Amino acid sequence: MHRILIVDDETIFRRGLRKMIESSGSGVWEVVGEAKDGYDALEQIEQLAPDVLLTDIRMPRMDGISLQQIVKERFPKLRVIVLSGYDEFTYLQQSLRHGVRDYLMKPVEREELFHALGKLAVELDAAQKEQESHAPEPPDAARVRQQVSEHLVAGLLRGEVHASELALLGRIGRPLDEPCFACMIIKLDKDALDQDRYAKADPSLFQLYIQQMVQELLDQKAKGFAFVISDTEVVALINVKQQPQAEEELTLMSASIRKRMISLSNLTVTIGLGRILEGADSIPQSFAEARIALLHRLIVGGDRVLSYSQTRQSHHELALDVKEWSWDLLETAIYEGKIEETQQLVRTFITDLCQHAKSPETIHQQLCKLLIYYYEQAEKLQLTKAWLGDKTIQSAMLELCSITSRAELIDLCSRQLGRLAGCMAKSPRQQGSDPIERALRYVKQHYRQPLTLRDVAEHVYLNPAYFCTLFKQRTGKSLVEYWTDLRIHEAKKQLSSSNEKVTVIAESIGFGNVRHFNRVFKNATGATPNDYREQARAMIGHS
Template identity: 30%
Template sequence: MYRVLIVDDEPEIRQGLRLKIDAGKLGLELAGEASNGVEALERLEDEAYDIVITDMNMPVMDGVSFLEACRERHPDIRLVVITGYEDFQYARAALRHQASDYLLKPVAADELADVLSKVTGELDGERQETAREERTRWELSQYYKEMKEHFVVRLIKGEVDREAAALERARRFGLDAWSEAEVRFLTVGLRERAPANRQPAQAEVDGATIGGNPDRSPDQFRLPLELICRERALESGGACEAFRDAGYPGLVHFATVESEAWLGDFAAQLAEQTAALLGFELAVGIGRPAIGFKQWKEGYLSSLLAWNLSGSGLHEEDRRSPAGRTAMTGEELKVIERYLERGEPEAFERAIRLPLDEAFAASQAGFVKVIFQLYLQLESQANESGIALDHAEQLWLRPEMALALDTADKARVFLTRIAEKVALQHRHEAEESDHALIDAVLRFIDENYMTDLNLTDLAERFNYNPSYFSEMFKSKVGKTFIQYVTDARMAQAIRLLEGTQLSLWDIAELTGFSNASYFSSKFKRTYGVTPSDYRQRASATGKIDSELPKK
């Protein structure tokens, strides 16, 4: 309902106007009266009104002065002016001050109803437009956040195809300055630990539940923890970015270009807030700084490793270790990764034997650290291959289980068992390599249609010759690479046209087209209608036809 203020110096005229207005039918509330301009301005200061019906010939403050003051102080209010035949100069003043309409005395009920109906229609239109703008801002903000987080996750997974393309995407999300800065990662999560005075039994290593009240498990508080973390990141004013990695559903991660001291304070405050709100102790891990997008994966993995070691005392012991092996080198990890990709568990076992023996001889902290480094490498390969690890194999869920691997042989057996699982899957994939490859390519396109995709880069990513890759893609999928990418983008564009009020520029950017003009011409060539016509048809019918426009 719209609130109406009636302003006239004669009480009987105010009462007459009330009687002539069918407030319920017009969606109005006759909320107040005033006898002159000064009184009316006081009412407008104290209460919210949408429409003012005012006489022009009044004492104290005449209608012209009132219109001037009202337009200056309350520009959004609709003004309806009432004047006599002899007051034509008042009518001109009303128009000068952008009154919605004016009526000549005596006022007829139907004329007043027509004017008020027109005014309420204008207000309805403005409210709908404001609501559309707010919805568009919200939708664009949500899509922006999702795409930004998707981009960050690709970087920490090491999925940087071209440096220039990554930098361009980073610029869109305001992260271009991060490409050459020291970026630190923080990993946090709620974790149950075994009591400090006992080590986990072998049964626990094999999968039994460790400690804690089964009715109050950290898993039940994943969503509240995520909400707290995202709110804290938002409050940081852009100093850090919060994100989730689907491979670690119980954890939340942060990336920042702030100092290690700043990140430590941030983590301490977050832990304090989490304890107060959820009643759980928060385990945290701060990784080593990474410079350049290609180093983000290493920085992220180091935060996962620090999280796994947190609270055990091993992290500090590792720092104090004066000599001996305390970690795998980057080159060693790359060699092991190649063995896993080729499905060679025997080579994997030989490669980890010496690092485990040396780390075991050096210190417990270094030994556990090497175990986790190797485990994270295995888990990454398992996730990429779609392998679900058993509970007993999910070392990150129960980091204290690593303490039960108290000899190099036990650790080697545990890790090699997972490697054999990964190798078996890789051998299976090799038997159906082309089909598996195409499935992986299609998944990649469907997940990254909004980015700059081209056949050469994708062929290189999946280790194929571009010409062979192009022919194989068309043979297996039934359409060319360009056609498939375009169809994937168009399918998402249709969803956005049907379900949002986003502009064509926004939709073009969100679906990977270079600009709105190219998107519109491509859409029309594909479906025979422009995006705007398609949206208007959808709006007119209230729903979208079950079939898309014919290609």
């Protein structure tokens, strides 16, 4: 119920108003008190905290105009309705200046009073709902919400939380309901920071500052959540729509974070950016890609955005820089677990690199790219611990970059990659079944779907480049040729045994474009699908 205080110097009028309001029977209003003048009213307002003040204008000691002025300053949320027997425009003007909600003439008509109170009831109800929606949280609510969000997102990054649990983030105010996700790792360039400045402050404060700044930018430009994962790193999980410009927008956002850090705090950061992938189940992959991208900081330096897509291009360029024969042979030797052959090929590779590189920095950069490349493959096969032991890939790269002797480089890299070949040989995922046989079964089961070389290679836990070479060696065909043969074979069966339209048959075997199907079919058989159908039926008729 809303509370009313009646102020009038005439007792009979106060009681008449009380009775009129109470007789309404609406249950909306309660008369909590009566006051005979402005002074009395102020005391009761302090004690009773009414929502509405019904006040006369002409009263002894303190009139209604003075009362309104004081109420406006001390009780700004209190609504005022003025009652007066004096039909004077000056009173109306003064009352309106003080924010009076209504001005009623004595004697007050019942309908007129109830109409004025009805409008105020609607206003008070709306204000109450607004206040409830912005009610202050319990002191620890924000901290609990942050901890729950961090726990869920950390689980998503590790692949330990099911995608269905994303709904929990929505319930605590962090909805991630767009179809695609990308991960970003923001690393403080500690080596570029004034050491006195870093030493005098709690290191966690730097990360908290970065996290808050990143979260503010995410709240403005995208859906996402940022939190601290180490003394020098903040991770951001970003939820985006599936659209062509999404990757460009994400790169621009990363650049904006880097520039804002410099301008606002004179801190520099390096940002590793994973690809935008569809589905919550892809979050761990994007997170791993952001880590891989960030490793290139050791090669090209900090204070920049490093995207995984760009680093993949650099791996491709590395393969082109190396003699084609040596790259393919090295891939094959490592994935087949041939330790001595791997070590010999590494020696050949580094010797050739040192002879043709333009500077020592180029040699270190190329070898670091090589380590990062195989680190990514080891991660996918869960062989990193077996390969590097307690050493991190960062420390392995730093050790490599500290060497200036060709002989020492050859010794270190041949031992490292030789050890990886040994891990490959012992890997249970490389044993127990033939990878090409598994790949053939997989393609037969999924040939109607859009497949890529990477899809099939990852299914059998092989590097795509090595898988491509091995598949051709074992089958005499490329994967695309084998896949196409399966689809054409199925198309021939359907053309011969059914009356389905060519368009329907093309779609059933995975061709979205019937013109492309007609072209591929004719290249493979020498006839169009319709001509083949006629020839096949003619042969059946003759037999």
